[in-house]
Amino acid sequence: MENFENKPSETNGNANPPGEFSEAGTPAPASPPLRLKVVGVGSAATRTVARLCEAKIFAAEFIAVDTSAAELAALERFGVKTVLIGETITGGSGAGMDAMRGAAAAKASEETLRSMLAGTDLLILIASLGRGTGSGASVEVANLAREIGLVSVCFATTPFAWEGAKSTEQASLAIDALHANSNAFILIENNLIAQAVASGGSFSEGFKISDRWIESGVSSCCRMLLNTTGRMRVDLAAFRNLFPAVGTRTLFSVGFGSGGNAQEDALTELFRCPLLKTRTSVAGTAETLAIHIETGVEPQLAFVSETAQRVKNRFGGDLRTLPSYAVNPALGDRLEICVFGAAGIREASRVVRKKPKKEASDAMPGGVLVLNSDDADGNDFDREEPGLGLDDRRGGFADTRSRLFEGKDLDTPTYIRKQINLDKTLAKKKKEFGSLRKS
Amino acid sequence: MSRKQNHQNLIEQMHSKEWRALPQNVVLSGDTKSGKRQRVYEILRKFSVALLVGGIASLLAYVWIDMMSGLSDEEKNPVAVHFENNGGLLDEAWFRAWTEFDENEAPNLHHLRNRLLAHPQIYAARVLRHPDGMLRIDVLERKPIARLEDDDSGVRFVAADGVVFSSDAWAVRQSGLPILRDVRLAIDAKTGFDCVPVMAKLADFIETARTSYRKLFEEWDTISLRDFPSDERDIARPWSLISVVPFAAVQNPGHAKIREYVFSATRFREDLKLLASARANGTWDMVLSAPTRAPAYRVLFITNRKNPMKEFREMRLIPLSAENP
Amino acid sequence: MAQDNILAVIDIGSAETKVLIVDLEPQLQVIGAFCAKTEGMRKGEIVNLGALKESVHSAIRQAEKMAGAARRVRGACLAVSGALVGGFSVTGLTSVKSGCVRAEDKEAARDDAFSACIHRVPENRHIVQHLLRRYLLDRREREEPLGLSGKELTYDLWVIDADDTYLTELYQIPNRYGMAVRGLFPASLASAEAIRTFAQIMDDNRLVIDIGAGTSDFVLFRDGAVVCTGVIPVGGEHITNDMSLGLQISKEDAERLKIKYGNAYAREGDNVFAEIDLDSFDGELKGFSKHVSRYKMELITEVRLRELFTLISKKINVESAFSGTVFLTGGTAQMEGIGKLASSIFGNAEVRIGEPSLSFARAYAEPKYSTVVGLAKLYRDSQAKSAERDVKVGWFRRLFREIF
Known part of the structure; x- marks a missing residue:
C-alpha cells in the first residue's frame, strides 16, 4: 500500500534547507534560536565535519579541533571553524598516535576549548579514536563539556582490528572515558562496517557508509530540534530528558528506504543495523526513545503512527517516547528513520544537573584524585563483577566472564570475527545458483 | 643418602602441588538418609571418645592435684615474691591486691596463674618457684591501641589482640588513642573476655598508620567499624571497610572539609600510600582549594577495573552537600 | 564400613550433569545413574555455585534413589574441564x-x-x-x-x-553433600578412555575430541600413549548462540533448529533457497524473521566448527603433523556432516563418531555419557595401580581414623 505519492523531487538551489528558519514559511516561534555545535576531534572526524558543513544541510556551527596545523589548513575552504590545540606541546604537527600527547595538548589549550564550548545548547562531538588527537583530546573535550553542564551527544569511530593493538587499546580506554562523560554515546565500530558493505566493496565505500550513519545521526538530531516544517517537534528540554544521566547506554540506529516498499526496507535496515551490535549499544530495549522520520513529502498520519508503533515494539521506550517527523523535499521518495534511545537510566539513578568535575593531572596507576559524584553508587566497590560488562556481540555469553583464548574472544560469533556478511553471501549464492537453475 | 632425601622431598613437594593437597571441607548434610545415620554415628563416636579421654584426663588431673597439694605441706616459711612486668602499668601492689596474696600460705602456682590470667589486662603470666623458696612472677600486659566510646562503664580500651579492658591508669593517657565505634563485641574464645572481633587487621592498620603515616594518623579521631566484618572469614570480602572520621569532622561537623575516609580492610596500605602521596605532592590542596570545590568530601578508595589489564587502586573524593552527611 | 567401595562418579557438564553410582568391588559395576540439567555452569566454568550445587545435588539424590537401599556413598570422582x-x-x-x-x-x-x-x-x-x-x-x-x-x-x-579457585569451588559441590572427592581427572582423558575399546586398536595414532555443550576437550595419542591434551572453551552452546545472533532468533528456537536441522557443511545448490519456517516450532516469535534461510544457518555452523577444528589442529601440530584416526564424541558430535568437516581439516584423516562401549556400562552407550563412564574406568585403574604401592598404615592410625 502506497503511503505517500511519488512527487518529483524539488531541487531548490538556494532555497532554505529545511531545518533553517524559513523566511517564507510560518514565522519562527518566539524561542531563541537553538545553538548547536558540531565538533570534530581527530583527523578523520574533522574531515567528516567538513563534509557535513559543506553539505549545508542544517544550521549549526561546525568546528574542527586538531593538533595538526596542516590538516586544519586543508579544511578551511569548507567553511569550518578550526581550532588548533596544543601548539606548545606538539608544535602544530600532530599528536603522533599517542593519546597522552593528545590529552596533554587539549589540557594546554583548555581556555580556547572552553571559550569554544561556551554558549552552546547542544554539543555533538565526533571523535575518531585510535590515533593520538582523537583518543586523547576528545576525552578532554567531553570532560569540559560535562563540567560546563552541556548536553553532549558523542559519535566515536574505532580503528580496524588490523590497525594494531595499540590503536585498539587507546580506543578502548577512550571509549570508556567518553562513555562515562557523554549523555549519549554512539560507537561506530569499523569492524562492523563489513557487515553492511557488499562483499568486495571498496575501502572508501565502507567509510562512506559510516559517514552516512554519522551524517544521518547528526542531521536527525538537529532536525528533531530545529524542526519547523513538521508538526511534531522535540524541544531541547525533552531531548535532554532523553539522556538524563551520563554513562548510560545509548541506542542509535538508522534505516533508509526508497521506492515502493520504502517503509519495509527502512524498517528492516533499521532493525538490522550493525550499530545495534556494538559493545556500548543497548542489548534489548531502551527506556527512552526518540524516533525521527523524514520523508520527501507530507506523510499521512496513519503512516507515521504505524511506523512509530513498530519501532516502539522493537525498541521499547517504556519510560518516554518522542516521535518527530520532518519533511525534506530533497529526499524525494526516500524515507529515512533514525532512532535514539537510552537504557540503564534506572540504574544510574541520578539526573545530571550541572555538576562541576575535575580530574587530577596524573592519570597513571597510583594516585588518581577523581571527583565523581555519580560514581559513588554501589557499582564502584569491588563486588564480584562478571567481567567486562554487557557485551552485545557475545549474545548469550554476555553475562559470563570473558576470557581470551590466545588473543581471541571465542564467545563472539565466528562469522562476525571473520567479517563474513551473511546476507551478502546468501544473496551471492542465490544469484549463482539462480542462474544455474534457470539455465 | 642426600639423593634419597631429595627424592623424598621432591615426592612430598609434588604431592603438595597435586589436587589432593587442596583442602576439602566435607559437610554432612541432613536430608539424606545416609546423612542422618552418619550424624548419629558421629555423635555416638564423639561421645564415647569424649568419655574415654575425659576419664584419662581426670585420672591424670587427680594425680597432678594430689602432687601439687602434697608439696604445699612442706614449707611453712613466709614466701618472698619477685614481680616482673615488662614496662607495664601494673605493679606488685596490684598483684598482691588482685590475687589476695598471702605470704604465709603455701602458694598454689596454678591458682596464682589462673587468677592473673583472669584479668583482662594480663596477656601472659608465668609463675615459677625457685628452689630457695622465692616466688618469681613474670607478667606480660596488654597495651591499648584504641579505645571504645565512653559509656556508663567508663572508658574501655582495646588491645592489639582485640581484648577489651578498663583501666584507670591508662585512662589518663587516652588522648592519643583512636576511638572505635559501631563495634560488635564478641567473646574471645581463648580467654573469655570481651573482645573486638578480627582485631588483628585493625591493629595492623592502626600500627601502620601510626608508624609510617604519623601525620595522617594524628588527624584521626574515630574509627567506625560498621562495615568491618565480625568474622575472620569475611575479612577478604571486598566490602570490608574501615572508615575513619578525622578530628575536624567530629569537632566541627558543619565546616569540616573531609567528613570521612573509607579504607579497604585488606588493601589499606596502598590506600594510605595514595593518600600520603596526594598530600605530599600538592594535588590534595589543589583540589580542596579549587573554585569548584564542594563544601565537604568523603574520601573513598576503590579499585579501578575499567581496563581489565591494568587494575589499580584509586582515591576518589566524593562531594557531599552541607546537610547530607 | 569406613572404606567404601561405592563411589559417585559425577560429570558436571555445561548443559547436563551425569551421575553414576558405581560399585568398585568385586568388579566395576553401575548400580545407579541419573542425568539432569545443569544450572550455573557455562563454558565449563562455574558462574553460580549455589544453583550448580542444587542441581548437582538433586541429580545425585536421584541416582542414589535408583541405586536403592540408601547405601552410603562417601566418595566422589569428578572431571575437570574448561578454560581454567x-x-x-x-x-x-x-x-x-x-x-x-x-x-x-x-x-x-x-x-x-x-x-x-x-x-x-x-x-x-x-x-x-x-x-x-x-x-x-x-x-x-x-x-x-x-x-x-x-x-x-x-x-x-x-x-x-x-x-x-575453580578446584575449590568444584570440591564444594560433593563436599556439601557429604562426599569427599576421591578422584579427579581431566575430562578429555576420561572421554578418550571410554571410547578406547570402541576403537578396537590400541596402539595407534588417535585424536579424541569430545565436543560438549560448553567446551571441547581433546587428547592426542601416538602409538597408544598420550602426547597432548587440551580444552577449547567452545561447544554446542556457542553454535546455538551464533545462530541466535546471526539469524536474529531466540536461543530456544536456535537450539531446536540446531538439533533438528543442524549441518556442519553449508550445502550449496538448491539448498541455498531453502527456508525453514519457525512457526512449526511453536516458538515465540520476536523480531522479523519467521523464515530463516537454511544456507545461512549452515554457514554459521560451518564457520564456527571450522574454527574450532582449526584451533585444535594448530594445538596438536606443535609437535608433529598428525596422521591417524579422529574420534568425535559428545553431544555435538552427532551433528550431520561434522565427520566430513573434521576430516577435511585434519588432512583427510579417517573420522569416526565414538560412543562409550565399556562392558560395565552397556546401558549408557550414548556419546554424552562418554566422560562419566570413562571417569569410572580411570578411577578403577588408578586404584589398582595405587594398591600396589600402598604403604602400610599403622594400626593406631587406622584406629584413630575409624573413631574420628
Whole structure:
C-alpha cells in the first residue's frame, strides 16, 4: 500500500534547507534560536565535519579541533571553524598516535576549548579514536563539556582490528572515558562496517557508509530540534530528558528506504543495523526513545503512527517516547528513520544537573584524585563483577566472564570475527545458483 | 643418602602441588538418609571418645592435684615474691591486691596463674618457684591501641589482640588513642573476655598508620567499624571497610572539609600510600582549594577495573552537600 | 564400613550433569545413574555455585534413589574441564652414569622432571594429573630405555593443571553433600578412555575430541600413549548462540533448529533457497524473521566448527603433523556432516563418531555419557595401580581414623 505519492523531487538551489528558519514559511516561534555545535576531534572526524558543513544541510556551527596545523589548513575552504590545540606541546604537527600527547595538548589549550564550548545548547562531538588527537583530546573535550553542564551527544569511530593493538587499546580506554562523560554515546565500530558493505566493496565505500550513519545521526538530531516544517517537534528540554544521566547506554540506529516498499526496507535496515551490535549499544530495549522520520513529502498520519508503533515494539521506550517527523523535499521518495534511545537510566539513578568535575593531572596507576559524584553508587566497590560488562556481540555469553583464548574472544560469533556478511553471501549464492537453475 | 632425601622431598613437594593437597571441607548434610545415620554415628563416636579421654584426663588431673597439694605441706616459711612486668602499668601492689596474696600460705602456682590470667589486662603470666623458696612472677600486659566510646562503664580500651579492658591508669593517657565505634563485641574464645572481633587487621592498620603515616594518623579521631566484618572469614570480602572520621569532622561537623575516609580492610596500605602521596605532592590542596570545590568530601578508595589489564587502586573524593552527611 | 567401595562418579557438564553410582568391588559395576540439567555452569566454568550445587545435588539424590537401599556413598570422582584447565610439557634430564641405563637413572630423570614441573606450576594452580609421555635416550625416542646404552636420558612429562579457585569451588559441590572427592581427572582423558575399546586398536595414532555443550576437550595419542591434551572453551552452546545472533532468533528456537536441522557443511545448490519456517516450532516469535534461510544457518555452523577444528589442529601440530584416526564424541558430535568437516581439516584423516562401549556400562552407550563412564574406568585403574604401592598404615592410625 502506497503511503505517500511519488512527487518529483524539488531541487531548490538556494532555497532554505529545511531545518533553517524559513523566511517564507510560518514565522519562527518566539524561542531563541537553538545553538548547536558540531565538533570534530581527530583527523578523520574533522574531515567528516567538513563534509557535513559543506553539505549545508542544517544550521549549526561546525568546528574542527586538531593538533595538526596542516590538516586544519586543508579544511578551511569548507567553511569550518578550526581550532588548533596544543601548539606548545606538539608544535602544530600532530599528536603522533599517542593519546597522552593528545590529552596533554587539549589540557594546554583548555581556555580556547572552553571559550569554544561556551554558549552552546547542544554539543555533538565526533571523535575518531585510535590515533593520538582523537583518543586523547576528545576525552578532554567531553570532560569540559560535562563540567560546563552541556548536553553532549558523542559519535566515536574505532580503528580496524588490523590497525594494531595499540590503536585498539587507546580506543578502548577512550571509549570508556567518553562513555562515562557523554549523555549519549554512539560507537561506530569499523569492524562492523563489513557487515553492511557488499562483499568486495571498496575501502572508501565502507567509510562512506559510516559517514552516512554519522551524517544521518547528526542531521536527525538537529532536525528533531530545529524542526519547523513538521508538526511534531522535540524541544531541547525533552531531548535532554532523553539522556538524563551520563554513562548510560545509548541506542542509535538508522534505516533508509526508497521506492515502493520504502517503509519495509527502512524498517528492516533499521532493525538490522550493525550499530545495534556494538559493545556500548543497548542489548534489548531502551527506556527512552526518540524516533525521527523524514520523508520527501507530507506523510499521512496513519503512516507515521504505524511506523512509530513498530519501532516502539522493537525498541521499547517504556519510560518516554518522542516521535518527530520532518519533511525534506530533497529526499524525494526516500524515507529515512533514525532512532535514539537510552537504557540503564534506572540504574544510574541520578539526573545530571550541572555538576562541576575535575580530574587530577596524573592519570597513571597510583594516585588518581577523581571527583565523581555519580560514581559513588554501589557499582564502584569491588563486588564480584562478571567481567567486562554487557557485551552485545557475545549474545548469550554476555553475562559470563570473558576470557581470551590466545588473543581471541571465542564467545563472539565466528562469522562476525571473520567479517563474513551473511546476507551478502546468501544473496551471492542465490544469484549463482539462480542462474544455474534457470539455465 | 642426600639423593634419597631429595627424592623424598621432591615426592612430598609434588604431592603438595597435586589436587589432593587442596583442602576439602566435607559437610554432612541432613536430608539424606545416609546423612542422618552418619550424624548419629558421629555423635555416638564423639561421645564415647569424649568419655574415654575425659576419664584419662581426670585420672591424670587427680594425680597432678594430689602432687601439687602434697608439696604445699612442706614449707611453712613466709614466701618472698619477685614481680616482673615488662614496662607495664601494673605493679606488685596490684598483684598482691588482685590475687589476695598471702605470704604465709603455701602458694598454689596454678591458682596464682589462673587468677592473673583472669584479668583482662594480663596477656601472659608465668609463675615459677625457685628452689630457695622465692616466688618469681613474670607478667606480660596488654597495651591499648584504641579505645571504645565512653559509656556508663567508663572508658574501655582495646588491645592489639582485640581484648577489651578498663583501666584507670591508662585512662589518663587516652588522648592519643583512636576511638572505635559501631563495634560488635564478641567473646574471645581463648580467654573469655570481651573482645573486638578480627582485631588483628585493625591493629595492623592502626600500627601502620601510626608508624609510617604519623601525620595522617594524628588527624584521626574515630574509627567506625560498621562495615568491618565480625568474622575472620569475611575479612577478604571486598566490602570490608574501615572508615575513619578525622578530628575536624567530629569537632566541627558543619565546616569540616573531609567528613570521612573509607579504607579497604585488606588493601589499606596502598590506600594510605595514595593518600600520603596526594598530600605530599600538592594535588590534595589543589583540589580542596579549587573554585569548584564542594563544601565537604568523603574520601573513598576503590579499585579501578575499567581496563581489565591494568587494575589499580584509586582515591576518589566524593562531594557531599552541607546537610547530607 | 569406613572404606567404601561405592563411589559417585559425577560429570558436571555445561548443559547436563551425569551421575553414576558405581560399585568398585568385586568388579566395576553401575548400580545407579541419573542425568539432569545443569544450572550455573557455562563454558565449563562455574558462574553460580549455589544453583550448580542444587542441581548437582538433586541429580545425585536421584541416582542414589535408583541405586536403592540408601547405601552410603562417601566418595566422589569428578572431571575437570574448561578454560581454567591447562596442559603443558616439562622435560627432565639426567646423564647416564655408567653407559647403561639403570633404574636409578630413570628415577633421576623423573625427579628432574618433577622439580621442573613444580617450578612451572604457578602458585594459584594445582596439578590434576601428570603423565609420562616418552623417554628419550640421546634424543631418540625409546619406549623402555632400561638396559640400553646411551649418554643422556630425558623424561618427557605432560602436566595438566587447574586453577585453585575453580578446584575449590568444584570440591564444594560433593563436599556439601557429604562426599569427599576421591578422584579427579581431566575430562578429555576420561572421554578418550571410554571410547578406547570402541576403537578396537590400541596402539595407534588417535585424536579424541569430545565436543560438549560448553567446551571441547581433546587428547592426542601416538602409538597408544598420550602426547597432548587440551580444552577449547567452545561447544554446542556457542553454535546455538551464533545462530541466535546471526539469524536474529531466540536461543530456544536456535537450539531446536540446531538439533533438528543442524549441518556442519553449508550445502550449496538448491539448498541455498531453502527456508525453514519457525512457526512449526511453536516458538515465540520476536523480531522479523519467521523464515530463516537454511544456507545461512549452515554457514554459521560451518564457520564456527571450522574454527574450532582449526584451533585444535594448530594445538596438536606443535609437535608433529598428525596422521591417524579422529574420534568425535559428545553431544555435538552427532551433528550431520561434522565427520566430513573434521576430516577435511585434519588432512583427510579417517573420522569416526565414538560412543562409550565399556562392558560395565552397556546401558549408557550414548556419546554424552562418554566422560562419566570413562571417569569410572580411570578411577578403577588408578586404584589398582595405587594398591600396589600402598604403604602400610599403622594400626593406631587406622584406629584413630575409624573413631574420628
